[in-house]
Every structure is written in C-alpha cells, then in structure tokens.
Amino acid sequence: MREMNFSQRLRRFIVRKTFSAPYRVQFYEALRFLLENKQPLKTALEQMRDAWTDFGRKWHPFAELATDCIESLRENSGENSLEYTLSLWVPQEEAAVISAGIRSGSIVDALQFATTLTDAKEQIHQAIWQMAIYPVGLLIMMTGTLYVLNTELIPELSKISSPDSWSGALGFLYGLSVFVDNYGAICAVLFAVITGLISWSLPNWKSPDSVRTFADKIMPWSIYQDIQGATFLLNMAALLKAKMTTLNSLNILQEFCITMVKHTS
Template structure:
C-alpha cells in the first residue's frame, strides 16, 4: 500500500465514497474501449491515467483508482490483488463480475456486464422510489383529510346538532 499523507488519505477516502454509478460506468467504458483495442490491462490503465491527469499535470479522481489498480497489478499478492482493490472501490456485485472476467480472460465482457449491472441497479432504485411515493402520498392525503374533518367539519356539525344524537 502506498504511503499517503493524512490529507491524501482523506481525499482518497472521499473519492472512494463518491465513486457513484455514472463515474463507474465512465471508468468501465473507457477501460473496456482500450482493452477491446488490444491494449494490455496495465498499459490501458496508464493511458487512462495520462489522459485524465493531462500526463500528471493535474489531479483527477480516477487517478486514485488507477494508481491503486496499477499497484495491485504490480504487487499481485493475495492481500493486494486487482480483485481486492476493486472490491474496495466498487460494489460487491460489480467487483465479483469483473473478478470473474479477469480470471476467465473475458474482462471486456465482464466490464460490459458491470455497466449493465450498474444501470440496472439505478433503474431498480428508481422504480422503488416511484413505488414508495404512492403510499406516502396516500398517507399524506389521508392525514390531511382527517385533519380537515377534525378541525373544520366536526366543529361546524357540533354547532348544528348535539354530538350525542349522531348515529353511524
């Protein structure tokens, strides 16, 4: 593992925690494109880092992930393998798919499947939010109706007739 200052560790932690679906898709697509064009994995990662950091002249969040991946490829130990590194950066399902692709030699296909998985997760979350809005709206309307009945209708009806004479 690289020696990082506390500021660099904080920045790296924040980058990892904000590495959301759209960023992962962009990363997977760029890596898949280079691998489809017969670039070795390490060379593809280095080219991506150079492109995003303008050859090291500026910082880019993806450079943190690429540095970790490159270090994992260089060390390739049980504790610091590419699969372990990806598991620290991406959700488990995506890391498992990419890991299976690395082991089977079909990393390009696994990256495409990881993109599909990421988009499907987004669609599922959207559907869950849409479906949870209806019951929430219904509860709000029911609460509003009860409030209107208790604060506006019942007092007016109480003035018209005695509540003891009401039936039903």
C-alpha cells in the same frame, strides 16, 4: 499500497463512497475501449490516469481508482490484489464479474457485462423509488395535515365551543389532536426506530432461519428477496457469459457476495 496523508485518505474515501453507477459505467467503458485496442491492462490504466490528470498536472477523482488498480497490479497479493481493490470501489457483484473476467482471460467481455449489470440494477432501483413515492408522499401529507390540525384548526374551533361537547367527526379530530399532543413525539421516535430496524434487518437478519423464511413472504422483506434474486440471476448470467463454469461462478459469488448467495439459496 501508496502512502497518503490524512487529507488524501479522506479525499479518496469520499470519492470511493460517491463512485455511483454513472461514474462506474464511464470507467468501465473507457477501460474496455483501451483493452479492445490491444492495450495491456496496466498500460490501459496508466493511460487513463494520465489522460484524466493531464499527466499529473491536476487531480481527478477517477485517477484515484486507476492508481489503486495500478498499485494492486504491481503488488498482486492478498489484500493488494486487483480483485480486492475493485471490491472496495465498486459493488461486490460487479467486482465478482470483473474478477471472473480476469481469471478467465475475457476481461473485455466482463467489463461489458458489468456495465449491463450496472444499468439493470439502476432500472430496478428506479422502479423501487417510483413504487415508494406514493406511500412516502402520503406519509408527508398526513404529517402536515396533523400539524395544521393540531396548531391551527383545533385551537380556533375551541374558541367557539368547548371541545368536551364535540361529537362525531369533530370529536374524532379533537381526540386525534389530543393523542398527537401527548404521544406524537413518542410515536415519531418509535417509527424512526422501527424503520431503522427494518432497514438493518433486510441484509443482516439471518437467524432463526424459520422466522426469516416466514418474513421473506411479507413486505418489505419479500421485495428485498425479489431484488436479491433478480441480482443473483443477472450475476450468474454475466459470469457464465464470461466463460466460467456454474460451480466456479457460485464460488466467486460466495467469495464476493456471501449475503446475496445466502438469501437466494
């Protein structure tokens, strides 16, 4: 692998972590265009790097990936293979599709399938965010309402009459205000911890199997399972179109996407 100083490694790390779907699609399309015009893979990557950097006269984020791919093609062994390099830059399922294309000799089709897969995943993520807008907005509104109630409304009303004499809705509001005063911070911390644990459990919680199987029937684990199932089917379709057998497709998915294969098995 190429030698880099700390600032260069940091810059590549940032580019790698921010290499989002629109940038990946742009990279796939540019590479596919050159390969369709009968350019060898290494030559196509070098031409892309030279175009983006004006033949080395300026820096471009896409050139980082192109350079890594060129180096991996030059060494082509172990952790310096193209498949491994791609798995560091792009999601594992997209790396699996491109890897299948390299192995089957149909990388042009694989890049097209990777683009389709990226677009489909973006549509799934957009649908999820649209579903999450209402509960998140409701939570924000409730938090704001409790803040105003506790800092503005209750203190003003307590100047008019003693809170001990309040009943009905007003008494409930006062009790809620007291609860927020005494336990609001604790509840906020517990909510953050529970949210973090749930987020961690979605891709990582595997055992005991019976408990995870039960959890997969309720939200949010059921939503995660549906997303993984849809992603799995999209990947299988892409790999089969890349002229891979069913067994080889499953082996490639297991190689690149062990968590996804387990959750959809």
